[in-house]
Amino acid sequence: MTIDDHKSHLVTLGKFLKQFQVTGSKKDEEIPGNDRFFEDFDQKIDNAIHYNGWFTRENIIFALQQWSEALTPQNLKWWLGDYNLNQSGGKTVGIVMAGNIPLVGFHDFISVLVSNHKVLVKQSSHDKQLLPVIAAYLMNLDSRYENRIEFTKGKLEDFDAVIATGSDNTARYFEYYFKGKPSIIRKNRNSVAIITGNETKEELAKLGEDIFRYYGLGCRNVSKLYIPKDYNFDNFFQAIYEWNPIINREKYANNYDYNKAVYLMSEFKLLDNGFLMLKEDKNFGSPIATLFYEIYSDETELEKNLEEHSEKIQCVVKLHPGKKEVKFGHTQKPQLWDYADNIDTIDFLSIL
Template sequence: MDRSQKIAALVHLGQYLASDDTELQAVKIRAGQANGWFTPAFTNLAIQNICRYFLQAHKLEPWLAPYPETKTPKTVGIVAAGNIPLVSFHDWLCGFVSGHRVRIKLSAKDNILLPHILSKMEEWYPTLAGQTTVAEMLKDCDAYIATGSNNSSRYFHYYFGRYPHIIRRNRTSVAVLTGRETVQELELLSDDILQYFGLGCRNVTKIYVPRGYHFEPLIQSLQRFNDLSELHKYKNNYDYNLALLLLNNTPYMSSGSLLLQEQESVFSAVSVLHYQYYDDPTVLQALLAVNEDLQCVVGEGYTPFGAAQHPQLDDYADGVDTMAFLSGL
């Protein structure tokens, strides 16, 4: 396949994923049964975002234009994450359009949706058979892209460090508020915080607020997601973290489904949002700019409210251009 044919194939895939195909619906159900965090609403949201932002010809063509087509295909091993539905899709997409052979090790948390996509692509386009393979072991690859925790990233460096590689570790996102946000902006921020139960690296896990900030409008906006407590896995996290706060006599606020705690760490537990006061926005901006734990920053002058979970094709994880890496192999 040349690049134009691949773009056409991806557009076809987008049309399929946006459809009510019975086989696709059954696969979504299976994915939810295998991983309780993959609720129908959030699985559909992940797929809708892929269709809207990744699988459109008018987006794919300008995105790919700067990158040369591969003349000598290599084998690229991908270690996929599994924290939200199809989180590894963008890595696979880059490997596919780059022309390299892709060998992917899926997370046990998300090993149903992508294999179905791969099988449909090979069903429609038999020439793609073998370009992407799902494997348990990633030996003898020419390059690696691996996503995991801070701990697993050390192992990735040990095993893959002598090969060309992109190795990602834990990251999270934060928001900077001014106190001038509209109700609509706060509702969009609640999406950034609580979509996918806050499990994604682009989910906001901490907010910075000006001293004297009034939390009531934000808490009211967060109440849009109070139905998250209907999932027992999320409710267990909420109850556990609430118990810790009560036992330690720690001040907190609650929206009913999210606990707000003053804390310096940018990482927070599921069902908890950290907050911290700031005095000088310029000083804060400088601190955030050098914080290597951040995937993105949401707020006025940063990533727009509500856009954290809508990455574009060129919003590369950790700011590392995956296509440039693959094109340079």
């Protein structure tokens, strides 16, 4: 199968995913395979919500729309244009997927396919409804995928390389279990935002998307703010207030109540607006419904400090980002070439 074949199929898949909307899915009769897969996939969205209490239709549709926007001819050309994939392929690559946000392992999945390898998928029990339908859809587009996509419920066996994503604790298990095999093993990471104090409410409102989308469960969600001395949080709290309905979600509210009780019993100083707590803390990973913050006095020194801790950071978010940074409101809208942990997956796969 050529790269052009893969690109064509992924573009069609992108059009298929675009049909599913929060306001109501709209079937496009021009999309191949709709007669077989449209209703099934729409049902699987509802099933995913049932199996994972953190998943909502809005968040699942948001993820699907981001993928539909990513899988365009222009983006695929830009993503794959500089790689030499003519000689790659023929290996079996295992993927151990996380389940914190919808389709979190999908980028790894398509990366293995476009590199002409066979993909052996072990899904998380928290996110196992959507990807099998997508895989079946690709097989329907091209029967050659049938021998290149396999799902397993047990341990990964008979593979040549592996991509595994989990916590710091599971990463130690992965490193032991997969030793001797080429691997990409991802650990806990969090994202941070740098605030200068000159942002408008409208600009800070965009940051709310980076904090609250997927309830803050993704590694690309902002979990910590860096603020200048004497920063006034009033504008920030007013800007993110539109997200206040999030407290009506039971699982989020339970985390908010629990963490607030722990903080109050420990007599930590908090800022609280009724659905988000701000706590001064040097750590990067804040609990659900909590955002850590730290005061900085010199931006150059801050950037140096963040570079020293780069292995713990997924994204650095700024209003006016540099080349390696992300602008407000875009952490959950990565491009195909925005690799997790800054590890070039296609380069890894191309030299197996």
